[in-house]
Amino acid sequence: MRRSRCYLGAVALLLALAAVLTGRGRLAAAAHIERQLPEQRRLVAALQLTDLALWSEARYTRHPAMTDLFSPFQDHPGAMEHFPAGALFAPRWHTPETAIGIRRRDAEAR
Amino acid sequence: MRRSLLLLPLLLLVLAARSPAAEPPRPGKDERCAVCGMLVAPFPQWVAVLEFKDGRRFYFDGPKDMFVAFFDLPANIPGASIDQVSGVYVTEYYSTRLLPAAEVLFVTGSNVLGPMGKELVPVAGAEAAETFRRDHAGEKIMRFDGRQLVEVAPRP
Amino acid sequence: MHRVKILEYALAALLRRPGKSAAILTAYTLLVTVLCSVLLLTHALKTEAEQLLAEGPELVVQQTLAGRHDLIPERTAATIAAIPGVASVTPRIWGYYYDSLTKANYTLLAADPAASPLELVAGRLPENEGECAVGMGVAAARRIGVNDDLILIDAANVGTIFTVTGVFKAESRLFTEDLVVVPGEALRRFFAIPAGMATDLAVRVHNPGEIETIAAKVKRQLPATRPITRNDLLRTYRAVFDWRGGMMLALFASALLAFCILAWDKATGLNAGERREIGILKAVGWDTGDVLMLKFWEGLALSLLAFLLGYTLAFAMVFHWGVPVLGDVLRGWSVIFPDLHPVPHVDLYQMATLAFLTIVPFVASTVIPAWRAATSDPDEVMRQ
Structure with missing residues (x-):
C-alpha cells in the first residue's frame, strides 16, 4: 500500500496547490476588477484609446482595429509578417550604451 | 466644436425648464419589475418608473410593463389608484435619460426589442420619433395624455 | 480496497520501467504546460482587452x-x-x-x-x-x-x-x-x-x-x-487572442500533433514483455475486467500527474513568473513591448476541456491495445 499512498498523497498535494493557485488567481482578478479596473477604464475613456499597446512594430499591429482591412497583407495576400524570416530570427535589441540627457536651460528655474 | 460648447448651457437651460421635477433615482441592483418580476438594473436603457404621492416608487423593465400596471393599477399594485400617481417616467431611447412620459412619443411595432419583447419605444420630439419609426420599421406613434395612450396622426 | 490494490499494482508496473515512464511523464507534462500557458495567457489578455476597450x-x-x-x-x-x-x-x-x-x-x-x-x-x-x-x-x-x-x-x-x-x-x-x-x-x-x-x-x-x-x-x-x-473593435481582439487564430494555432497544432504521435506510438501495440505480463496475469486468474482496470489506472495515474504538474507550472509561469518563453513569442518584432503581468482571469471551462482532450485519448490509448491482448487466449499470448 506504500506506493499508492505516496501517489495519492502527491496527487492530492498537487490538486491542492492547483486549487490554491486558481483560487488566489480568481480573488486577485476580482480585486483587480474592483480596484484597478475603474481607474484604468477612466484612462481609456479619457484618452479615447481603441487598442492595446502590445505590438508597436507596424501600424496594423499597433492598432489592429483601426487600420485598413488589407494592410496586414501588403506583401501578398495571406502573408504573415515577413515569414519565415520573422519567425526564425530574433529581432535585434537596441539599447544604446550611452545616453545623452538634454534639458532646457530654464528647467532648473521652474 | 466651439459653437457646440456655446450651445451646451443653452441646451441645459431648456432641458431644465422642461423637466421641473428632478429625475427619479436609478433603480437599485435588486429592484424587480412590478409586473413581470424581472430584475430592472440590467436594462438601464429601458427603465420606467411610477412615482406615487406618498413617495413610493415602482420600477419596470420597459414602458410596456409600466403601462400594463398603469392601466390596471389596483390589480398590479395593491391599494393604488390613478389619482395617487405623481410621476410617470420612461427612459428616452436616443439619450437614455429618464423623462416624464407626457414629454415623449411612443413608437409601436418597431424591430427594437426590449427585455419583454415588442416595446412602446419612448422617443423625444416628433422629428426624432418619425426618424425612429422609419429606421426601425415602427408602426404607430402614440402620445401619453396622462390617462391614455392616443395615436398621433402621421405627418404628411 | 480492491481498487487501491490495483492502483498499487499499476504503480509498481509503471516503476518497473522507470525510464519509459519518466520520459512519457516529462513529454506529457511539457505538452500540457505549453498548451495550458497558451490558453491561460490568451484568455487573460482577451478578457482584459474586452474589459478595458469597452470604455473606448x-x-x-x-x-x-x-x-x-x-x-x-x-x-x-x-x-x-x-x-x-x-x-x-x-x-x-x-x-x-x-x-x-x-x-x-x-x-x-x-x-x-x-x-x-x-x-x-x-x-x-x-x-x-x-x-x-x-x-x-x-x-x-x-x-x-x-x-x-x-x-x-x-x-x-x-x-x-x-x-x-x-x-x-x-x-x-x-x-x-x-x-x-x-x-x-x-x-x-x-x-x-x-x-x-x-x-x-x-x-x-x-x-x-x-x-x-x-x-x-x-x-x-x-x-x-x-x-x-x-463591437468591431472587441471582435478584433477576440480574433487576435483566439486560440484558433494565427500564431496560437501554429503552437497549438504542433503541440497536439506531438501528443497524437505519443498516443499513437502507445496505441500501435504493446511490446512482447507487456503482452507476456497480461498473459501471466490472466493465467493466474485475473479476468479481463481486472486487466483493463489495471491498464486504466496505469494511464490515469500518469495523465493525472502530468496534467496537474503541467497546469500548475503553466499557471505559475503565466501569472507569477512573468511569462518567460511565451512572452517572447508574443513580442515578435516590437522594440517597445510591455512587461506582461496578466490579471489571472482563468476560464475553468477551457481548462476542463483541455483536461478532457488530453487525459481521455491517453487513457484510451493505454487501455485499447491491452483490451485486445486481454481478450485473446493467455496461452497464445505467452507463447508469442
Missing part, C-alpha cells in the same frame, strides 16, 4: 481615400452630430513616430487636459505647448522621467522639445506603453496636419442598441468614410 469610443469614423485611411475634415463632425442618438463627436489627432535613436515606433496622441488628474499618471497630463506625458516604454527607451526633455523631429525636420510632465504608471502599461501624449494644437503643428482636418472622429452614443444604426447612417450620409463600431 462607441464609434470611430475614418475618412478613406482611394481605399486608404485619410485625414477627415472636422466639419463632417456636424453632420454626424445631427444624427439622433449621437451624444458627442470629438475630432482625434494621433499618429505614429519612428524614433531613429531607439529604433522604436511611438504612438503620438492628442489628449484633452480636462481629463486630468488621472490616478494612473505619475505627474499630470500635458496642458501647455511643449509638454508631454509618456508611457513607461518610451520613458525606459529614452531614459527620461518627469521634468526631463523629450526631443522629437517634426514634419519639417526640426527638433521639437517636449518637457515630460507625466509618466503613465505600470498598471496601465498594457495600453499606454508606447504613448506620447501631447496637447492637440501642438500635435497638429508637429505632424503638420492642415487646419480643419483630424485623424479620425470619435463618436459617443448614449444607447448601445443604436450604435449599428448610427454606423449605417454615417456610411449612407458620408459614403467616403469607414465607421468602426466598438
